[in-house]
């Protein structure tokens with residue numbers, strides 16, 4: 001089967017356009033990777049060519065290996081490519097790459113037809129996908145975007161996973177159900193480098209969302225719907241927090257730790273207690289002692 005006719009390509013392009021329509025992908029902002037299933041690789045193999053093997057490195061001269069992903073195939077957005085163009089011309093803006101048996105070289109087997117390279121965040125995506133696969137073999141999607149409200153909050157909330165998560169949790173009941181392990185925070189660190197990649201992968205060992213201060217967010221999922229829905233939920237809550245904070249520095253009413261605990265049994269979840277600290281004030285950004 002041709003890649004362009006596949007359900008996978010359609011779902012990938014739909015997610016890119018959904019993110020663009022949310023305003024999360026100005027210019028070439030954001031990137032998306034998907035670890036393909038063996039049956040998807042087999043179905044599309046006839047459309048593959050054999051590109052040249054390249055090293056995977058965060059910085060020039062740097063070489064990285066992802067042995068946990070050896071021999072796997074990924075659909076990845078191209079560096080400098082615009083999400084708004086993916087649906088129009090997937091073959092020019094997206095590629096499929098194969099990792100070698102050591103997990104330290106990749107080659108492009110489809111796409112980027114006018115030339116180009118996979119996203120500059122490729123090592124970060126692979127580092128995340130590697131820890132996610134170890135966590136749950138069904139985890140396949142890693143998504144990076146630039147959602148405005150979430151980014152705005154990184155200027156006014158403490159860059160502390162507990163505080164940031166709790167404020168987001170309190171805005172929409174659904175948050176604690178959708179990501180009971182909360183949000184990890186990476187302070188400002190230069191993007192595309194090893195440090196930010198490794199910090200994000202460390203977060204992904206336990207949590208499904210990582211916010212990069214003053215830049216954007218990374219999230220993961222078993223499929224495109226779950227990854228997009230997760231980011232959509234975080235950003236919706238961030239939007240409400242921005243509205244509330246614009247009206248008042250503190251909340252008159254809110255969801256309490258006891259309220260959150262009531263969600264555990266009916267929803268079959270266990271909200272991480274780290275986020276359910278007692279607060280001495282409803283001031284937004286309150287830091288527990």
Ligand code: 13P
Pocket residue numbers: 028029030031077078079080081118119120121144191192
């Ligand atoms: P790429 O165009 O290389 O994917 O980079 C976009 C981006 O958002 C970097 O953080």
Ligand code: ZN
Pocket residue numbers: 029030144145146191215216
């Ligand atoms: Zn970015």
